[in-house]
Amino acid sequence: MMALSVDIAKVLIVLIGVLTLAAILTWMERKQSAVMQDRIGANRASILGFRAFGLFQVLADGIKMFVKEDFSPQTEHRFLHTLAPFLSGFFALIGFAAIPFGNSIELFGRVINLQVIDLNVGILYIFAAMSLGIYGVVLAGWSSNNNYAFLGGMRGSSQMFSYEIAIGASILGVLMVFESMSLQTIVRGQGDLIWGVIPKWGVIVQPLGCLLFLVAGIAETKRVPFDLPEGESEIIGYFVEYSSMKFGVFMLTDFIETVLVAALVTTLFFGGWQVPFLLADGFHFPGGLHLELGGLTVSLLQVLAYGIKVFFFCWFLLLVRWTLPRFRYDQLMRLGWKMMFPLSILNLIATSLVVLWIR
Amino acid sequence: MKYRELTFKERLYIFEVFKGLRLTSMHFFSNMKRHILRQLGFRGIEKGAVTFQYPEERRPLSPRYRSRHRLTMRADGSPRCVACMMCETVCPARCIYIVAGEHPDPNIEKYPLRFDIDLGVCVFCGFCVEACPEDAIRMDTGIIEIAAYSRKEMIYHIEDLLQ
Numbered sequence: 001m002m003a004l005s006v007d008i009a010k011v012l013i014v015l016i017g018v019l020t021l022a023a024i025l026t027w028m029e030r031k032q033s034a035v036m037q038d039r040i041g042a043n044r045a046s047i048l049g050f051r052a053f054g055l056f057q058v059l060a061d062g063i064k065m066f067v068k069e070d071f072s073p074q075t076e077h078r079f080l081h082t083l084a085p086f087l088s089g090f091f092a093l094i095g096f097a098a099i100p101f102g103n104s105i106e107l108f109g110r111v112i113n114l115q116v117i118d119l120n121v122g123i124l125y126i127f128a129a130m131s132l133g134i135y136g137v138v139l140a141g142w143s144s145n146n147n148y149a150f151l152g153g154m155r156g157s158s159q160m161f162s163y164e165i166a167i168g169a170s171i172l173g174v175l176m177v178f179e180s181m182s183l184q185t186i187v188r189g190q191g192d193l194i195w196g197v198i199p200k201w202g203v204i205v206q207p208l209g210c211l212l213f214l215v216a217g218i219a220e221t222k223r224v225p226f227d228l229p230e231g232e233s234e235i236i237g238y239f240v241e242y243s244s245m246k247f248g249v250f251m252l253t254d255f256i257e258t259v260l261v262a263a264l265v266t267t268l269f270f271g272g273w274q275v276p277f278l279l280a281d282g283f284h285f286p287g288g289l290h291l292e293l294g295g296l297t298v299s300l301l302q303v304l305a306y307g308i309k310v311f312f313f314c315w316f317l318l319l320v321r322w323t324l325p326r327f328r329y330d331q332l333m334r335l336g337w338k339m340m341f342p343l344s345i346l347n348l349i350a351t352s353l354v355v356l357w358i359r
Numbered sequence: 360m361k362y363r364e365l366t367f368k369e370r371l372y373i374f375e376v377f378k379g380l381r382l383t384s385m386h387f388f389s390n391m392k393r394h395i396l397r398q399l400g401f402r403g404i405e406k407g408a409v410t411f412q413y414p415e416e417r418r419p420l421s422p423r424y425r426s427r428h429r430l431t432m433r434a435d436g437s438p439r440c441v442a443c444m445m446c447e448t449v450c451p452a453r454c455i456y457i458v459a460g461e462h463p464d465p466n467i468e469k470y471p472l473r474f475d476i477d478l479g480v481c482v483f484c485g486f487c488v489e490a491c492p493e494d495a496i497r498m499d500t501g502i503i504e505i506a507a508y509s510r511k512e513m514i515y516h517i518e519d520l521l522q
Binding site: 032034035036037038039040211319320322323324 | 373376383386409410412
């Protein structure tokens with residue numbers, strides 16, 4: 001009973017945390033792009049005169065999405081049409097189950113692993129969920145009975161298919177270095193130090209893999225430099241026939257995927273919840289300096305560090321989205337198949353040689 | 360036009376990407392710093408955005424700006440216009456309509472019985488102001504919000520223009 005309630009609590013924490021962060025990202029996207037372009041951004045939505053820097057815009061958007069007319073096109077695939085946004089959102093959300101957001105802590109006399117499920121094939125599970133997310137896009141495009149939506153769906157499937165391979169090959173190096181597929185084990189492995197000074201984060205041991213993963217990850221979120229499935233200026237994309245909250249779910253899925261990619265980059269390449277030099281009993285700086293900290297403080301610091309890292313990468317992904325222009329479709333495919341894929345294979349071979357040599 | 364060949368480094372794209380990211384993030388951080396300092400109440404910090412928050416904050420208009428027309432008045436409050444039809448003639452949009460009447464003062468020949476400007480048609484070229492020999496029409500009211508629910512309401516009569 002106790003174990004079940006702990007599990008439910010963890011699920012709720014992760015779910016609410018991710019959805020809140022995704023909602024905040026909609027606000028952040030507006031404000032950040034505004035600040036980058038010397039503007040102010042949406043700041044008019046107010047409650048009793050309080051504007052809170054436009055944060056209520058998120059609320060206003062949500063209310064608008066829910067009360068808008070839900071218009072569906074004339075199509076014989078009404079069921080699939082309704083199912084598509086839910087598939088998109090669902091598969092984006094369940095990926096978070098395998099991502100650890102903290103070390104195991106001891107609370108009320110029991111050890112709680114700060115991770116919804118510690119799968120020993122965690123990374124495969126996340127990629128499976130991400131791949132299944134394509135179904136949302138494809139079904140949306142296919143069931144809309146609209147040529148442009150269909151084009152968007154086709155583009156989406158081929159793009160995600162291409163980058164799925166690059167993303168998978170780019171993390172193989174990390175899996176080899178840390179010798180595990182469980183994300184918690186990978187994060188624990190990143191707590192070591194190289195020569196006693198440099199934290200053994202994924203980005204240090206796998207710089208090329210990190211870059212490839214980041215690029216392929218941005219492609220997976222289907223946002224601007226890779227927003228061909230959406231193609232706002234030409235085909236509107238797979239969700240052109242959606243309105244009200246069905247469209248809202250697609251929109252939210254974009255942000256959830258942004259959070260997912262940020263969380264994955266943090267977990268695989270930037271030490272997850274690890275704080276440099278922070279061990280279970282406090283800070284151990286190189287040079288013998290030691291700062292004693294309690295177990296719970298350490299755990300809280302680690303969860304906080306994880307949150308900050310994820311937030312930073314969300315910020316970074318938005319920065320990329322508001323800086324770079326879009327690719328052309330042939331450029332996108334060339335980048336995916338002729339550059340990213342061979343480079344990730346090269347990275348894989350080089351890593352395996354080094355791993356063999358070190359042994 | 361001949362384009363410069365891209366160098367190998369530029370064609371690699373990745374360095375250019377980071378150059379772009381550096382530029383935009385510099386904008387982000389410098390603007391963010393200004394926003395935060397101003398929010399904290401520091402005075403004399405440059406604004407972090409070029410935005411004018413319109414209904415409350417207005418852009419300063421240039422003194423030459425051509426805004427809605429007005430008809431100038433004599434000391435006694437009657438229009439200076441002598442209904443010479445110069446503006447009506449010069450108007451490229453043909454939005455001015457004048458009906459002249461005889462003025463009781465023998466020194467002034469005519470005065471406008473009607474002076475209508477259809478602002479829905481007006482192109483705000485300012486030719487009427489240039490053409491007027493009496494300095495009777497000007498475009499210096501500073502009114503730039505001209506909107507109405509119907510085309511008829513866009514026609515301004517002499518009473519509206521004299522104010």
